[in-house]
Amino acid sequence: MASVQDISVSAVINLISALVFLLAFAIARLQPINDRVYFPKWYLKGIRASPRSSGSFVNKFVNLDLRTYIRFLNWMPAALKMPEQELIGHAGLDSAVYIRIYLLGLKIFVPITLLSFAVLVPVNWTSGETLDHIEDLTFSNIDKLSISNIPSGSKRFWAHVVMAYVYTFWTLYILYKEYKKISTMRLDFLASEKRRPDQFTVLVRNVPPDPDESVSKHVEHFFRVNHSDHYLTQQVVYNANKLAKLVEKKKSNHNWLTYYQTKYERDPEKKQKIKTGFWGLCGKSVDAIDYYTTEIEKLTKEEAEEREKVKSDPNAIVSAAFVSFNSRWGAAVCAQTQQSRNSTIWLTEWAPEPRDVYWDNLSIPYIQLSVRRLLMAVALFFLTFFFMIPIGFVQAFASIDGIRKVLPFLKPLIDMDFVKSFVQGFLPGIVLKIFLILLPMILMIMSKIEGFTSLSSLDRRSAAKYHLFVIVNVFFGSIITGAAFEQLDRFLHQSPTEIPKTIGVTLPMKATFFITFIMVDGWAGIAAEILRLVPLIMFHIKNTFLVKTEHDREEAMDPGSLNFSVSEPRLQLYFLLGLVYSVVTPILLPFIIIFFAFSFMVFRHQIINVYDQKYESGASFWPDVNRRILIGLVISHLLLIGLLSTKDASQSTPLLIVLTVLTIWFHKFCKGRFESVFVKFPLQDAVVKDTVERTTEPNFNLKEYLQDAYLHPVLKGVDFEVLKELDDEEKNSLVATKRTSRRSSKTVSNGTSEDQKMVSEIQLVF
């Protein structure tokens, strides 16, 4: 158990490492050579051009203006400066609402912290009876400020119960206000949006086969009959998965070709040879440039054939379609109603926006979907509770004995002292770490198997799975040490009243652990996020070998995006910790507040300057966020009940159960009150928007506008070759504008980031 000194030391270490990251970031971002790593969002918006194209040779790579280094932290006020409304326009509602989660954390925990330090800390501190005379290693000064310091059966526990009430009501109040605010933001966002194809379109799945008609005709007839006044057009879905793979492969080959061509240009003497066999390790050695040129030619031909086949073969059409209506009202009605008496066919739902569609999952029959969900639910259960078993096997295999047995020829190697200590010391940890890094990917694959049809819903589902994993394996796993399946076993053999006691009693002792965790994962981790080390390195590698044109440089730029499926559940852990410890060990709260404040600034900076979202779902994840915070609240109540009943204060149990019931009721209330805003589209709003549009643009040809909106991206011919040509054409016509922006961006790169922001903002407004 760590004392105040230990915590201080840890805090200092982590603060220093966070500062190092921040300094590194401050320096790296001012170098023109890194400009595309730290400001990709502005490049993508087309209002920032490379600062490298002007100035002296050295200035192209290194920023020599020392004045700019002094104010190395002033990205922070800059990040806070953009008003929210502008932020929504700039980065989308998803991002703007996402960073509001951090703000929500501040809104909830700042008053709670103040109250805790005003009320609970004195109550705990002055009750110095229990721990003073226990000379035990498991207690430290920190515990004097926690509930552990209060003797069993004390009347002082009433203070904690009252505070649990105050905190719960405060949290619910803030959550209610926030939910209301966000639902209004969403509706305003949807209302203020420009015309978008998904506003008029409904995704129809499980189109039943018809022996006499093609899918296309069948869909058209069905909707012409059942939505006679509103049907406009439809777009069938082609199974273009094979084609997409060919395009992907061609692109990869093209990259290799560029790589070898670049190498050849730099050193024309050396012949570029590759081997054609497995992973370039074996097989015949051929000239690389020739090889890739012929490969690309071959693939181009194959691709053209496949493209023809997809468009002409009726079997390439899957049993799904995007049906468009002549008004938002018609689409809203179709999305919300049941079409057929068999509720497993003609399933309609609001179409995701075109770039949000996950094409592979559009044609899964209902019964198969149902079976897939069952299997994935079972798999998730085993993954959450039993993942340590296969990891244990691999770890056993990765031990000295394991390697000796299975790979005897490695024996001389592993008998070396250095290798031995590495294998013993690091390998098991690395195996676990690799699994944890792979986990989000595994969960995403599971969500894909479950058959969701949009990237946003896939993200939300993966987040739900990851949240379960985090609660079970990080939160409970840290409190009750032991693998999850051991916990599960223990819980199965304990009574429901015993479980909260078991956890509750160890709760105060784990406070220092979680404080350290917050500093390592929360503070230093977030500071590392802003440095973007991996994209930085990747960009420079690509820049060196693959970039020939401006378009290639655009491609090499990896703005990344908010990874909702991972970051949101992690973030929820901090809410959970805050809520659980707000009554038990209030000293933990300031650490959480710093986390929320710091993350808020970092992510606000990132979404303004870096991230480029892959889709825009209009904050449809908010019901999940709200629910998970409420889950945290319920867990905090149950653990407090357990803790107090081990402290001879079990008469408070009914009082706290009332809070739990209230919280669950609040969840139901919020669900009924707000959730439909995130799922349905109210007809009133649809009518308003339709009417406005009909008045302002009476002659707009909607059918033409929607014609190809929902074509599979590879069929649109938007593969990289076409893009490149477009890019070249664009360049010529846009030379003048680019020049101006280059000139202004020169000022940008030499000025402070605050100035940069201002300039960019002005550019944005114009």
Next chain:
Amino acid sequence: MASVQDISVSAVINLISALVFLLAFAIARLQPINDRVYFPKWYLKGIRASPRSSGSFVNKFVNLDLRTYIRFLNWMPAALKMPEQELIGHAGLDSAVYIRIYLLGLKIFVPITLLSFAVLVPVNWTSGETLDHIEDLTFSNIDKLSISNIPSGSKRFWAHVVMAYVYTFWTLYILYKEYKKISTMRLDFLASEKRRPDQFTVLVRNVPPDPDESVSKHVEHFFRVNHSDHYLTQQVVYNANKLAKLVEKKKSNHNWLTYYQTKYERDPEKKQKIKTGFWGLCGKSVDAIDYYTTEIEKLTKEEAEEREKVKSDPNAIVSAAFVSFNSRWGAAVCAQTQQSRNSTIWLTEWAPEPRDVYWDNLSIPYIQLSVRRLLMAVALFFLTFFFMIPIGFVQAFASIDGIRKVLPFLKPLIDMDFVKSFVQGFLPGIVLKIFLILLPMILMIMSKIEGFTSLSSLDRRSAAKYHLFVIVNVFFGSIITGAAFEQLDRFLHQSPTEIPKTIGVTLPMKATFFITFIMVDGWAGIAAEILRLVPLIMFHIKNTFLVKTEHDREEAMDPGSLNFSVSEPRLQLYFLLGLVYSVVTPILLPFIIIFFAFSFMVFRHQIINVYDQKYESGASFWPDVNRRILIGLVISHLLLIGLLSTKDASQSTPLLIVLTVLTIWFHKFCKGRFESVFVKFPLQDAVVKDTVERTTEPNFNLKEYLQDAYLHPVLKGVDFEVLKELDDEEKNSLVATKRTSRRSSKTVSNGTSEDQKMVSEIQLVF
């Protein structure tokens, strides 16, 4: 523990009492004087008239034709004769589907019984190791046929596990088929129905207040804008609760007036006096006929005033309305979509049919509704688990000592031996019995407080509450003796794996108790149902004192109806018992089969000849029935797991958990596959019906047809006085038809019931 002999004795006793009821029924129903008690359905349909109006004086009251008595059981084949399609037309889909639940019981349990007797009974019987040498009172011959007879750790338990699989899959298969069949029946029923106001109408609740417009105008404007092509008309809801009470009071006074007039006519000498005070016990003595005549005059005036007030006062209009559309498509769309961005106002739902509307609940605001549901959920919890506490108090009060203390003046009375033994022996039981009789009413009041807007949904909600009560207090309460709150306490302090063991181990011992229960409650209870003792007595009392006109006689007739909220949860207990004991003690199954078969016949007879449903919901209760049977199946798995793990066969646990998971998945699957049929109305069907109607009746004035469909019944002027006048008029015009039906019904009452049925059927066809 009862032996086979005990069971046989009990079976004989119950069979005899059932036979006595059946004989009494057979005799009573043949008496012309009872004709309106046993065949009210046909009277209400207007195709049967009283057999008392012809024949000799004695024949009017007693059936002297001895031949008809011989075949006293032939109502049974008659009950089975009507084909299902005709039954739906005759009694409605609700009733026809309700009796299919009994049929479902037979479909599930007959094959299970056969298999059990072919496989499990021999397996249990031949394993005579355990119980032979235990000379214990708790085991009997019956246990030799049960799982108790198999020694711990025996390989024979595999037979039980395999059978659990077979039974579960069979049950799920039958449930799936039945759900499919019933959803088709529902859709066909809805499709084949004649034009009905609710097909075009949507109930709109929580109309927001508007300072400038009346509710009526506000509703009209809102829907004219948002459903411009489909809106037809609307009907606001008046708060006519006070008026309804006045009408009710007037009717009651009218009954008393008739009563005293009849008495006066019989004995004109005696003056009819009543006291005007509390319950007629004190106050001034006045002439009864004068008193009621003036009372009725006064009430008539008050009623007229109130009627005027309701129609003119804008405050009497509540914030709800029935909005009608010009097509079924329009109504279906409006019912299924969200209207406003605030999802707590302008709530639309499919309107219940006019007689199904529960008028009092139409204007509850959303937040209040939400609070009410929370309070009722808490109340239900306490009612289910802690109802024994207040009952215990009352019982303590109702004991000798309690009475002595509180009512000392009764001391001489209760010191009498007879009174003493009565108080000691019966009073506690009677207190409990009174509570159990009141329980359905209490649950119905709770459902009403929850704010449901139709009688059918109130019934479904009450049934759900009653089902919980039956499972906890009857099923688990009988297995683990002790009050429910003691069970709850025990479960809270036992581990989740321990609970099924505790129950599982006592399961086989309780088999004989449940067999007796089935015979008493199931066999004799159902036989008592058909005798209709209470309606029989009530009818004769009313007939003697209140009936003056034919209409009065019609009023005195109480056809009753299927009380879904009580009978369905009770019925579910038999499914639960059958599923639980199918593997454990198969000898119980034949008793359940007899129950289902006998009930099927009785209720088929009742819905053909007696019951008159208050509403028609189109079998919308089926999802509940399906879910509850699945709950029974899951309980049976969990108890089997518990039982087997006490028998050293816990290696079967994972296998049985697979079954549980499968069952829960099946529930979800069914919900997705079928439930929307019971909640929504598919647009395809709406379009078909609209098109047909538009073609066949292009000039139908729908607006006029719908104008007053959803007026509060008391505002329609359909109070009894008006009816009486109508009745008199009708009589004159319908004399001829009545005559013929009387003649034919004379044959009916003299003939056998089979003949009766045939005649009635012929009348029905014509």
